[in-house]
Amino acid sequence: MRRILTTLVSCTLAALTPAADAPVLAQLTISDGQRLVQHFKAGVFGRLWSDPALAPLRARVDEQMPMIEAELGFSPLALPESLTSAQATMFGLPAGAAAADVAAYKKSPDFGLQAGLGKLAAQIFAKFKDAGEPAVVLGASEALLLPRQQGTLVRIGEMLLMGSRAKRLIPTPIAPSEHDLTVSFHGQFLADTIRNTLTPQEVEKADLFIKALHRFLVPMTSHVDFTPTHVASYAAAQTTLPFLTPADLTLCGRLPATAYSVSAIGFDGAVLWDDLIAPLLAAAAASEGTTAEALVQPANEQLSAFGATTSVQDLVSGLRGTVLFAQTPGAPFPGYTLGIPRSPALDQVLSIVLKQLGNELPAEGEAMPLAFPNVPLPVNLVRDRGHWVITTDTTLATTWSTTPDGGWLASPLGKLATEKSGPGKAGKGALMLSVSDTAAELRAMQGYVGMGLGSLPLEPKEKQAVMRAFSMLITNAGLSYEVLQQRGDSLVSEGQSMLGGSSIAVVAIIAAIAIPNLLESRVAANEAAAAMSLKSGVFPAQVQFQGGGYRDLDGDGIGEFGFFSEMSGGPVAGPKNDIKLKLLDERWNSPLPEVNGYNFVMYLPDGQGGAYGATDKLPEKIADAANAGEKYFVAYAWPIDDSNGRRAFALTNAGTAYSIFANELPEGVPAWNTVFGGEGKGWQDQPVWPQHQRRDGGPRPAPQQKAEDPADAPAF
Numbered sequence: 001m002r003r004i005l006t007t008l009v010s011c012t013l014a015a016l017t018p019a020a021d022a023p024v025l026a027q028l029t030i031s032d033g034q035r036l037v038q039h040f041k042a043g044v045f046g047r048l049w050s051d052p053a054l055a056p057l058r059a060r061v062d063e064q065m066p067m068i069e070a071e072l073g074f075s076p077l078a079l080p081e082s083l084t085s086a087q088a089t090m091f092g093l094p095a096g097a098a099a100a101d102v103a104a105y106k107k108s109p110d111f112g113l114q115a116g117l118g119k120l121a122a123q124i125f126a127k128f129k130d131a132g133e134p135a136v137v138l139g140a141s142e143a144l145l146l147p148r149q150q151g152t153l154v155r156i157g158e159m160l161l162m163g164s165r166a167k168r169l170i171p172t173p174i175a176p177s178e179h180d181l182t183v184s185f186h187g188q189f190l191a192d193t194i195r196n197t198l199t200p201q202e203v204e205k206a207d208l209f210i211k212a213l214h215r216f217l218v219p220m221t222s223h224v225d226f227t228p229t230h231v232a233s234y235a236a237a238q239t240t241l242p243f244l245t246p247a248d249l250t251l252c253g254r255l256p257a258t259a260y261s262v263s264a265i266g267f268d269g270a271v272l273w274d275d276l277i278a279p280l281l282a283a284a285a286a287s288e289g290t291t292a293e294a295l296v297q298p299a300n301e302q303l304s305a306f307g308a309t310t311s312v313q314d315l316v317s318g319l320r321g322t323v324l325f326a327q328t329p330g331a332p333f334p335g336y337t338l339g340i341p342r343s344p345a346l347d348q349v350l351s352i353v354l355k356q357l358g359n360e361l362p363a364e365g366e367a368m369p370l371a372f373p374n375v376p377l378p379v380n381l382v383r384d385r386g387h388w389v390i391t392t393d394t395t396l397a398t399t400w401s402t403t404p405d406g407g408w409l410a411s412p413l414g415k416l417a418t419e420k421s422g423p424g425k426a427g428k429g430a431l432m433l434s435v436s437d438t439a440a441e442l443r444a445m446q447g448y449v450g451m452g453l454g455s456l457p458l459e460p461k462e463k464q465a466v467m468r469a470f471s472m473l474i475t476n477a478g479l480s481y482e483v484l485q486q487r488g489d490s491l492v493s494e495g496q497s498m499l500g501g502s503s504i505a506v507v508a509i510i511a512a513i514a515i516p517n518l519l520e521s522r523v524a525a526n527e528a529a530a531a532m533s534l535k536s537g538v539f540p541a542q543v544q545f546q547g548g549g550y551r552d553l554d555g556d557g558i559g560e561f562g563f564f565s566e567m568s569g570g571p572v573a574g575p576k577n578d579i580k581l582k583l584l585d586e587r588w589n590s591p592l593p594e595v596n597g598y599n600f601v602m603y604l605p606d607g608q609g610g611a612y613g614a615t616d617k618l619p620e621k622i623a624d625a626a627n628a629g630e631k632y633f634v635a636y637a638w639p640i641d642d643s644n645g646r647r648a649f650a651l652t653n654a655g656t657a658y659s660i661f662a663n664e665l666p667e668g669v670p671a672w673n674t675v676f677g678g679e680g681k682g683w684q685d686q687p688v689w690p691q692h693q694r695r696d697g698g699p700r701p702a703p704q705q706k707a708e709d710p711a712d713a714p715a716f
Contacts (some may be wrong), residue, residue: 022091022110023189031177033083038449039180043465044476044498053468054474056461071646071663073127074120084116084158085174092193102196107354111151112168114161121547125155131667137169147667179223187217201674205287207603212279221492222480229478235493240486243272244431248322249409249421251339251387256402257407260440261327262417265432267341269319277316306352310345318343319385329392333377334444335393342388352386365401413437413479420483420494433486436476438498446470473498526597526645530637531692533595533661534651538602538635541567541583542653546630553618553626560629561653563602563614564588573618592669597644598637603672604631609682611672632683636670638662650675650689658689 030036040046048054051668069075069121091110093102117124125142143154151164161169191210195203210217220233245266252262281292284433288295299312308711321341328335340346351361354370362368370390380397382389391397399406413435422429451469453463482495487558517623542561545551549559552571567574569587582672587593593600607624611634619625631651637644639662648662648670658675671678676685 008687023094023192024184024186025090025092025193026185026188027087027089027183028085029174029177030083030180031174031182031273032180033080033085036180036226037080037083042228044229044473048469048472048476051469051472053062053472056459056465057469060462065475071661074123078116078120078138082118082120085116086113086115086174087174088113089168091168092189093196095192095196097196099359105193106197108151108164110165110168112161112165112172114159114171115518116159121155121158121160124160125153126325128153137166140169143169153429156312159266177223179225182226185220187213187220191217200338205283207287208283210282212276212283215275216240229496230480230496232496233482233494234261235396236487237491238489239491240489241431241491243268243275244317244486244560247421247430247433249417249430249433251322251324252326252414252417253409254404254406255326255337255408256328256399257411257414259326259328259408259411260444261434261436262413262460263434264322264433266322267501269343270317271315273316273317283546289597299595303349306349308348308352310348314345315343315349318345324387327444328396329440330393333392335391335396336377337389337391337393337396339387342383342386346388350381357670367397367400372390386646395506415480416479420481422483422485429485430483431486434482434495436480436497437671438480439474442470442474442477446474527638529596530598530639530647531649531657533598534635534637534649535655535657537584538564538600539651541657542633544583545581550574550581551629553629554623554682556626558630560626561604561633563591564593564600565590565614582606594640597640599640599669600637601669602633602635604629605683613672628683634672634675636674638665638670642674651685657692658687659692660689 016665018464037507041050043456049058065077087113089110093105093110097105102103115121122141125144128144128146132146132153135145137143137152137154140154140156143152144150144481146162152166152169155162156171159171161171163169193214195206195210198206216239218239220235220237222233222567225232228278245265245268247266249264253263255262278292281295285295296312303310303312309552318464319341320343322339323341324337324339326337328337347361354361357370359368359370362381362383364383364385367380370379370381372379377392378394380391380394382391382397382400384401389397389400391400396406409418417433417435420430420435421433446467450467453466456463458466463606477498479494480497482493482497484491484493545562545567546559549557551560551562551566551574553560553574561574563570564584565588567581568584569582571588572581587595588600591601601613603613605625605628606612606619607621607626607628608619612619612625631653635651636648637650638648642662646662647659648665650670652658652675665674673679673681673685675687675689676682677688681688
């Protein structure tokens, strides 16, 4: 009642207090949820998912959905259909925050979340009712205090709100926006918040890092929009990065017209060292009570040991010009090419490395093959007037120095790069530019996707659907780009792609198609591993441990069961017992081991009708505990979180495994007698959990025996 009244009073006061208080560190906003959903459905992936070719995969999802709905209490597919708007905000501490506010923030950071979810809001709230304590919040339909100081969950009609402070439980109007998704971040507010949580001595050191990173601790905004053909992105930061210089696209012009992914970025290494690296080294040196020279000395000594007279600073400062990375067609692997500006320091280091490999530097304009152990690709080193080029494309290695115009700038991708690189001479406006032909990238991966499908738990018709979908993606894919430019006092990035970047698109394609199966297979694998660990790992280890008499607290010559750590190299309880066992591997050498996504705990009887764990003291009546410990033990396994498994397991001294759904367990470590029925139940009682069944519904093989009597455990 006291907590309820406190919440009521604090929320009432919050409603009467102006909301403008803490600075906003980061914020994600969806101003129109239904517009975002419609835009996504009209896009490439939305159209692909609804295509008849993917009917077998949709059927698989539909088949699994009832189980997921039963566990969640609502349909996850209804979530996007119900979303009207959403906003998630992380707040910081203002400069000069009161000590009480700082202490509260360190204990629980300040955040707020609100989402309009229609009728689904009540269903989602109902799912959390058993996890929290009822609360009273002014104007709320219902409210809960969540456990472990996770905040308060509130439903106001069709809106859900969650926050760590009472003032975050008041709905905030979300301004209309023309963009589907907007994200903002303020680096200086983050720095101020960090400073407020530090001691004066720590602040002095932190300020050195903050000063070194001042160009990055600025306001940033970005937005994402879904279109029928691509995803458009935009980001702007109020800063300049003087160590980035315009990328030279004429370097890219040496590539063949078939190059399907090209990235270029301009560097001034001397400015990079002076403006960023040197200040960071100075800050780190001051923090550690040393000098910047001392921090880089080991690296410089390593260079000297190889015979180099150059330094780390020379290598970084010599990086002046355009760095290039490209992919070209090849079989069985694509060709990869990296171009790095030459400098006296880099020339010297490369010369030393090649001599170690038994080679000399190639002459200017020439190429030479490099042999690396266990590298299945041909690697070539090309030396031209301004760059070192390392490539696995043997054709490009022979034409790089002799063909200034390889045809790439005249290709559709090259024309896109020239168009997006900015005003003036080609490439002079873009500090960084990345362009790709997504269809070509996907074609290069198509064979590997087919090979990878063999490891997924899919039916043949489902695998065929995946490959058809992949082919459809190739048909719909276009050209992608990302460009970084300095526009006045802002650093601006713009781009468009199939899904946020060509490389991300490839990952997203596979994830969007296979994620239901991958998630299910991971859960199934972890659950099977947990059950197997108890039945085939822990139980045999206990049999050997007890039978070997390694733990004999009452000295009667009959061994007792033990804890995980005792069976995996940890100390074994008993007088002058220094034996180190390896009945279980070292992962189990802990009071609460975490193995394959599951937590484990072991209990032994205390001789008085109860139990004790590995972190408890030995029972006072040691003889009674030892006698009972010769007969009984119980072990539990439960998932670390929902993504690792859905079932909890128990193993008794009879060697039988039991299981229930993990969400049926109380929060935290299971009590020792949970499998026997909980409070009031003990070692002589029958387990109330059902015997463990395979996920496919088939029972695990079990010996033919009468109903288990714990006292009928094998005589060890």
